[in-house]
Amino acid sequence: MLENNTMTGSMDKAQILVDSLPYIRDFNQKIIVICFGASNILNDEEEQEVMRDIALLKSIGMRPIVVHDTRMGYDKFRENKRLAKLIEFCGIKSVGICGMDTQTIRMTLDNDYIPVITPNDIDTEDVIITPQEASRVVAEAIGAEKVIFLGKEDGVHDLETDEIISQMTYSEVKKIRESLIDPKMLLKTKEALTMLDSGIPRVHIINAKIRHAILLELFSVIGIGTMIMSDDAPYYMHEIRYKQRL
Numbered sequence: 001m002l003e004n005n006t007m008t009g010s011m012d013k014a015q016i017l018v019d020s021l022p023y024i025r026d027f028n029q030k031i032i033v034i035c036f037g038a039s040n041i042l043n044d045e046e047e048q049e050v051m052r053d054i055a056l057l058k059s060i061g062m063r064p065i066v067v068h069d070t071r072m073g074y075d076k077f078r079e080n081k082r083l084a085k086l087i088e089f090c091g092i093k094s095v096g097i098c099g100m101d102t103q104t105i106r107m108t109l110d111n112d113y114i115p116v117i118t119p120n121d122i123d124t125e126d127v128i129i130t131p132q133e134a135s136r137v138v139a140e141a142i143g144a145e146k147v148i149f150l151g152k153e154d155g156v157h158d159l160e161t162d163e164i165i166s167q168m169t170y171s172e173v174k175k176i177r178e179s180l181i182d183p184k185m186l187l188k189t190k191e192a193l194t195m196l197d198s199g200i201p202r203v204h205i206i207n208a209k210i211r212h213a214i215l216l217e218l219f220s221v222i223g224i225g226t227m228i229m230s231d232d233a234p235y236y237m238h239e240i241r242y243k244q245r246l
Helices: 001-026 044-059 076-088 102-110 131-142 170-179 183-197 213-218 237-245
Strands: 033-038 064-070 095-099 115-118 146-151 167-169 202-207 226-229
Touching: 001 033, 001 131, 033 044, 033 131, 044 064, 044 076, 044 115, 044 213, 064 076, 064 131, 076 095, 076 115, 095 102, 095 131, 102 115, 131 146, 131 183, 146 183, 146 213, 170 183, 170 226, 183 202, 183 226, 202 213, 213 237
Parallel strands: 033 064, 033 146, 064 115, 095 115, 146 202, 167 226
Antiparallel strands: 202 226
């Protein structure tokens, strides 16, 4: 019985890998900015797991960039180095960058590192720059494929069923924003629309407290949060095939 259970578990894992191939192919060499706004809601173990998932993205050919907030009461520059070190513990090269110097960010990407960015540098240490603002600036300058908001919010909820809406267009979000009650979601959708206006094709809103949230969002068509795309953004091949099967 134990042998059968082991074989079944191995087959399940193999099927997951096979199912992931279309996504891996579509995301190969794509730059993804992860706006990590979860430092104050994750414990050390959860935070390490998130960084492990980001390291996995790099391992399968994606080019992630991390822009992060800072734990309450902690030094932002030391936190920057600490988060980069958490990724390096996973066997992936990473470097902490202070500020939004796009030339430095490009250089680290080209040299196979994951840039971990705190929005401020020494000259702007006392200036309030949010991770969301910094993510937009970096994503626009670098030509990122998408930005992922990783924080407290689950995504945009349907006003009638309260279920999370998995995919929305720019126009659809604009229509429902006036009906949103949660001020945090109002702010989040406003930031998402601003990013789309800047030419970033897609923005995802997902809850960092869900285990493997980034992987579940990226490697399934439905995902676990809300993906907002520009009205004219093209679909990936795995999305087109999924729609054809419906």
